[in-house]
Amino acid sequence: MKIVEKRENDICILTPIGRLDVNTSESFREHLLQVVADGTKNIILDCQSLDYISSGGLRVVLEGAKRIWQMEGKMVLCSLKDYIKEVFEVTQFDSFLPIAETVEEALKEF
Amino acid sequence: MENLLTSAEVILDCLSDGVYVCDRERRIVYWSTSAQRITGWEPGDVVGRLCLEDVLCHEDKDGHRLCGEEHCPLHRSMVTGVTTTVPVIVFARGKDGRKIPMQVTAAPIRNESGDVVGGVETFRDVEPMLKDLERAKMIQAQTLEQDLPSDPRLRFSTFYLPHDIVGGDYYAVKQLDEDRYGFLLADMEGHGLAAALYAMQLGSVWNQHSQLLTHPPSFAAGVNKELVRIFGRVVTFATAICGVIDARSGKVSLTGAGGPSPLLIQANQAYEKIECPGPLFGVMEDIPYKEQMVELEPGDSLLLFSDGAFEIHNARDELLGVDGLAKILTNLDYPQKQLNMDELQEELLKFSNEIRLQDDITIMEVRFWCE
Numbered sequence: 171m172k173i174v175e176k177r178e179n180d181i182c183i184l185t186p187i188g189r190l191d192v193n194t195s196e197s198f199r200e201h202l203l204q205v206v207a208d209g210t211k212n213i214i215l216d217c218q219s220l221d222y223i224s225s226g227g228l229r230v231v232l233e234g235a236k237r238i239w240q241m242e243g244k245m246v247l248c249s250l251k252d253y254i255k256e257v258f259e260v261t262q263f264d265s266f267l268p269i270a271e272t273v274e275e276a277l278k279e280f
Numbered sequence: 281m282e283n284l285l286t287s288a289e290v291i292l293d294c295l296s297d298g299v300y301v302c303d304r305e306r307r308i309v310y311w312s313t314s315a316q317r318i319t320g321w322e323p324g325d326v327v328g329r330l331c332l333e334d335v336l337c338h339e340d341k342d343g344h345r346l347c348g349e350e351h352c353p354l355h356r357s358m359v360t361g362v363t364t365t366v367p368v369i370v371f372a373r374g375k376d377g378r379k380i381p382m383q384v385t386a387a388p389i390r391n392e393s394g395d396v397v398g399g400v401e402t403f404r405d406v407e408p409m410l411k412d413l414e415r416a417k418m419i420q421a422q423t424l425e426q427d428l429p430s431d432p433r434l435r436f437s438t439f440y441l442p443h444d445i446v447g448g449d450y451y452a453v454k455q456l457d458e459d460r461y462g463f464l465l466a467d468m469e470g471h472g473l474a475a476a477l478y479a480m481q482l483g484s485v486w487n488q489h490s491q492l493l494t495h496p497p498s499f500a501a502g503v504n505k506e507l508v509r510i511f512g513r514v515v516t517f518a519t520a521i522c523g524v525i526d527a528r529s530g531k532v533s534l535t536g537a538g539g540p541s542p543l544l545i546q547a548n549q550a551y552e553k554i555e556c557p558g559p560l561f562g563v564m565e566d567i568p569y570k571e572q573m574v575e576l577e578p579g580d581s582l583l584l585f586s587d588g589a590f591e592i593h594n595a596r597d598e599l600l601g602v603d604g605l606a607k608i609l610t611n612l613d614y615p616q617k618q619l620n621m622d623e624l625q626e627e628l629l630k631f632s633n634e635i636r637l638q639d640d641i642t643i644m645e646v647r648f649w650c651e
Contacts (some may be wrong), residue, residue, distance in 0.1 A: 183298075192638065202464070221597075222599065224591065225470070225519065225587065226469065226470060227472070228517075229469050229515060229516060229517065232515055232517070232563060233515040253599065254375075258318070260536065260538060260555075260557045261538035261559070261560050262538070262557050262558055262559045263560075263562075265567055266563060266564060
């Protein structure tokens with residue numbers, strides 16, 4: 171899976187491209203946890219190019235978020251496509267993680 | 281002596297795992313001594329032949345042939361250039377015709393320019409482990425096997441199709457009093473053994489809390505609290521839908537914990553999704569759950585299912601989705617005709633263009649007749 175990484179001050183913006191499923195979750199997990207292990211406390215997960223997320227994908231997002239919480243950091247999700255939005259609504263992910271409309275809105279969360 | 285100890289072929293032949301190498305056309309060019317020991321096939325029987333010929337005949341647990349283009353682990357590894365990260369269990373045919381369960385890993389072999397020129401597959405005889413898994417499957421089946429309520433006013437039916445030998449879905453139904461029945465369909469994240477072990481724990485959590493189902497949000501809160509404790513520092517979760525139906529009125533109270541929206545299908549095949557969002561089980565303590573009311577008319581059917589039943593992509597990468605599942609069900613003349621899991625699986629496979637489905641599938645049907 172291709173993951174675009176950008177920095178905005180001390181915030182890391184990760185944009186996974188394609189599907190986060192059984193085949194791609196592990197590579198995304200490694201990338202995400204490496205970013206956290208490198209000391210990044212603030213992460214925006216920009217989902218504008220994410221077409222699908224499986225429950226394994228959700229677990230990876232949760233795992234990243236929990237690591238960040240341990241460091242008293244924050245993870246914000248943004249730019250969800252309709253299907254992804256539906257998955258996050260059904261699972262009420264916003265009770266665990268803030269969800270913003272755009273990257274600009276997400277940046278305001280920090 | 282030194283040459284002997286560093287000779288790759290000597291090392292490969294001493295391994296307990298079988299090893300063989302194919303060129304890009306999948307012609308077998310190397311077959312290790314251990315491969316011979318496990319399968320009975322000698323190098324002379326197989327070297328020079330295509331691995332997709334009738335030699336190894338890899339099959340999955342359900343007997344589907346894997347030696348095609350996209351399902352062969354070795355071929356897939358050569359096409360994608362990726363080493364398998366999770367070993368897959370396949371059944372191969374030994375020289376004596378015996379089916380041998382094997383754990384298989386595959387990796388591409390590249391030339392100096394980085395082009396894939398072949399692939400290597402290693403395999404391990406897992407017969408002893410498989411016997412254990414078969415016992416685990418039996419134990420899991422006993423946990424899920426329960427007498428469904430017998431009541432002329434309604435009918436519960438359950439259908440379960442694990443992806444691996446054991447699965448991570450759990451379901452249960454319980455009569456709460458003269459007229460009310462509580463039910464739960466839960467899906468542990470992931471599949472395989474770890475998910476199956478957690479699914480067993482869901483069974484004991486159900487037993488502890490099922491009386492709370494007279495008010496599903498209280499039941500959900502109790503289960504969530506218990507699962508947060510059980511999962512501890514392991515990051516995982518379960519999705520679920522639970523509820524209670526009153527057999528006098530057809531009134532149903534549902535609570536969602538990230539489970540897929542159930543389908544209400546009327547006798548005339550009109551259907552609607554019953555949205556009941558709610559936080560995943562086992563992630564965070566002290567989260568409130570909500571209640572969603574729905575009223576069944578006589579002849580209506582309420583279907584709960586795990587995401588394996590609709591999170592299926594076709595060859596064009598389109599997702600089946602809940603609406604797609606509903607269309608397949610109505611094409612199968614449901615609910616006039618009783619749900620047939622074999623027919624449904626066939627239709628899902630047709631859509632998916634795969635030889636096997638990628639997740640556990642569980643469906644629970646609540647059919648209301650009235651008095």
